[in-house]
Amino acid sequence: MTILVCDDDREIVEAIEIYLAQEGYEILKAYDGEEALSMMKSNKVDLLIIDVMMPKLDGIRATLKIREESSIPIIILSAKTEDADKILGLNVGADDYVTKPFNPLELVARVKSQIRRYTTLSSSGEASDAVYEAGGLVINDDLKKVTVDGEEVKLTPIEYNILLLLVKNQGKVFSISQIYENIWNEEAVGVDNTVAVHIRHIREKIEINPKEPRYLKVVWGVGYKIEKSN
């Protein structure tokens, strides 16, 4: 596996190289957008980590150019943390957006997740009635098995049932009492934090960064939902 890391700050590139090399990845280094483009042409690259604010060609334009001919996973790494910046990055074709300063472990986890998705999902074909998918999140209800980007996740029975309910009804928002009534099969009188605590535990297990969930989203003041996958 070869990962191209592109950032105009050499120390950041080197630090990322150290972390990813520890995980056994081959690293290519570029220090501006044009260099990244030319290295993409002359090497086989499996994943690209790219900064936004760079000389010559910025990360957004570079991503647009790469997307013209390649579908490899791209993770944007940027000091721009505004919602608008993230939306722009994902809209031009990036698969993930990590803000600086980043937690190295989180970056590594996201790299792994992208690579697994790219390699396993493109070859996945186990279509069955009992299999529910939402992006990289797959629930096999026959085996009672949950995988995120191919990696198995251990859930308690209640957590499993809550997640299954939400994945089966992707995009639909469930309130705490609706979840309670569905899972415990009794009327929700005087609800408390229980459901919310379970949800947080599920998030901590299936999300790389539970504070910025990719799958299990909190709709504050309304309920919880699994984002509908495209």
Add this chain to the structure above:
Amino acid sequence: MKQYTIGKKMAVLVLHQLFMILTMASVYYSGYLFQMHIFPGSDKSGILTVISFVGSLVLLAYLTSVAGRKAEDDPVIYYSIIDKIDSDVLLLLFILFVYGIAVLMHGIDRCRFEISGLMVAVGTLTYIIDAVFLIFYMSIVRRIKGNILWTQSLIYKGYRLILELADQRVSILKYSSRRIYNVLFLIAGVILYFKGFDKIGIGFIVLVCVMNVFQNMKRTSDQVKIHDAVKEIAAGALDTRLNLDDFKGQEREIAQSVNNIREGLSEAVNESIRNERMKADLITNVSHDIKTPLTSIVNYVDLLKRENLQNDNARYYIRVLDEKSQRLKQLTEDLVEASRISSGNVNLDMQKIDLVELLYQTGGEFNERFEARNLTIVTKIPNQSIFIWADGRHLYRAIENLYTNASKYALEKTRVYVELYMEDGEAVFSIKNISKKPVETDEGGRNDLTERFVRGESSRTTEGSGLGLSIAKNLTVLMGGKFDISVDGDLFIATIRFPESA
């Protein structure tokens, strides 16, 4: 201090009048003797005339000096009702009076009185003339003393009016043109009426009346429009303008001025918004520049940590570096957020939000953090939903900050009270906790904890950026809610209020 009482003045006045009467009587007595061709050598009336006249003058001098005064060192001039009459009018009245008396006196000379009758007539007339003269004289003296002789006159007032009119000559002519047409029409109507064209004349007069009614209605409606616009501006609506084509004459100029005021105001408001935006942009840009080196610091500190150094000192140093770099990271993120929010540069996605649901969700996020610090959350939340209109994500951010605050600054092993209830059509959320350290407030017990960078304690050793409450407050206010902090001894209470949404 010498007092000039009314009694004293009256006594002097009466004495003065007596002397005057004596003077005049003695003059007329001598005159009578002269006319009768009686020349007694022993006539002493001449001396009496001189003495009494001098006496009356002395008393008049005294009256002059005390006129308008109540005490010797009281500089205030006290006016009487007569002083309200304009000086020139008063003078005219006095001249008329003198003229009348002169005519009367002329008559007296002609008829032949008995000596006793003549004396009574002269005495009475002298008394009346002197009284009237004194009223006039004293008033003039008071005016001179008070320096209003000129200003309190009809001529002066007329002169001022002409000056004012001359000053506004152009505008008055302009704005009274409609009135002048009306008057001309009215005059034409009256002339026609008396010249025998009575029906046409009445028609003219009715026309003038109807025109007047319509003109007044139009004016009133224009004034209402302008008044409404001014009220709107006062309420802060700066985007609508008065359409000048709707107005005429004076109202048009007022409308133009109102528009100008609105423009100036909106310019100033925009300017201040621009400044706030620029400040936010500056902070955002600076923080981008800070984040890049910070990323390296965070990463390399983490790499150092993995080096498994055996030296205890080195391990301690790394821990400090780790904590501080994380704190710096939090600080830059909060700073960007706080400046963006305080400049109002936030996209609000307002929706119907169930506060009860939101509080359970928040509770679920925080229960372990509170347990870790031996804090018990006591919640009093109603069973039914309470709906408000807000942006859920930002509302959670505000409430999250309050929970975080409680989890950081509450005294361990105490209870944190979370309440939600309805009051006067408002949903009220409150969170109360016992503070770990005394919260420093200023003299009035007020505090500025919601200002940026203010924390309850002055030292800055603990975690937290001091921006949490500022962010919570600004977000709440942006969404149309109210945010309040109160501190009672060690009890810290934060309250958020939103109007209930039907």
